[in-house]
Amino acid sequence: MRPLRADARDNRVRILTAAEEVFGRSPNASTDEVAKLAEVGIATVFRHFPTKVDLLEAVLTLRLERLRDRAIELAAQDDPGAAFFTFFEQVVAEAASKLAIGEALIAAGTVVGEDAKQAGAGMREAFGQLLERAKQSSQLRGDAEFPEVYALLIGASRGATAAGLTPEVRSRMLNLLFDGLRRR
Amino acid sequence: MRPLRADARDNRVRILTAAEEVFGRSPNASTDEVAKLAEVGIATVFRHFPTKVDLLEAVLTLRLERLRDRAIELAAQDDPGAAFFTFFEQVVAEAASKLAIGEALIAAGTVVGEDAKQAGAGMREAFGQLLERAKQSSQLRGDAEFPEVYALLIGASRGATAAGLTPEVRSRMLNLLFDGLRRR
DNA sequence: GAATAAGCGGAGTGATGACTCCGAATATAC
């Protein structure tokens, strides 16, 4: 399979960028809207991503990979406790604009494709590393296992998004949460 | 305005019941599905609830009122701390099947109607009472204010729903959360 | 600077779903 023609490569990233923006705003947005924002024809969108779900998955995968990279970056840092809490806080802070895509896929009842699945696994693994290190450093209580901590991450993100929290309330909420997670 | 005819009254509750079930399962369900389950014609659904949003709102209002009643009931109880945590836990436990309706409305970008708005306010007020009493009884930390606690309630509900938690993980998650809320 | 393969745009197409119309049915009033 030969490399993409230059204009095609361009269009691909324009479509992805547009899709990220459009679906971030409202996950039920139509493919036309994405095409309009990307300034390409609808057919072009569908040529690059055969179905709407494929497009959503591509955007989701991108996001998950970015989060994973951020987690890995933080894991290399000195203070494991700070790394963990920083990551947690950033995910929640960005959730507002960035959570919608996952929702759309869930709403579609889709069995998520391989790429997205792998990206998700990668991200969770990186987050798991952060958690482990924070526990080992005694900054997190030892009995906090991955599943419930991950559920809290997702929940806090969704809660913050749904309620449209101000930054202050969000940080107060996280304080309560973090106090429950810290070693006493 | 005269009272509804007997069959009409019947149909109304059948529709509401069916809608609760159908939309609980999947918020994007079509109105036809509701009609089928309620065993009435589509037109009947639309006669009682002029738009789909009206129907969603009616169901949502019902739920909020029930939650409010539950909160009031618990507030009359002896142990304010237990009352607060019990309510919190129940909301989260039921969230899985019962949260979807709010989502659907948010997805529709609807400005929620008066009834639902009032029901929401009533529910939040009752929850606020539970919170106040638990704080006064010194079982909750004094600096936990309503907005962030409410955000945690919503977040935990969504997190639990989204992640499809097992009951065990859910209770472990709530333990972490509650530890953050308790007076130390 | 042709030749040609790769890519593009936008007007279709078919399915779905919210909502309406109107003739048939029935609860209520007398």
Added chain:
DNA sequence: GTATATTCGGAGTCATCACTCCGCTTATTC
């Protein structure tokens, strides 16, 4: 029991949206 106002059902209507078809354009190759 009859009259009639109310309610019902389901076959339409119309808009939206995912996705396709195909004639045109353009990047690449020699």
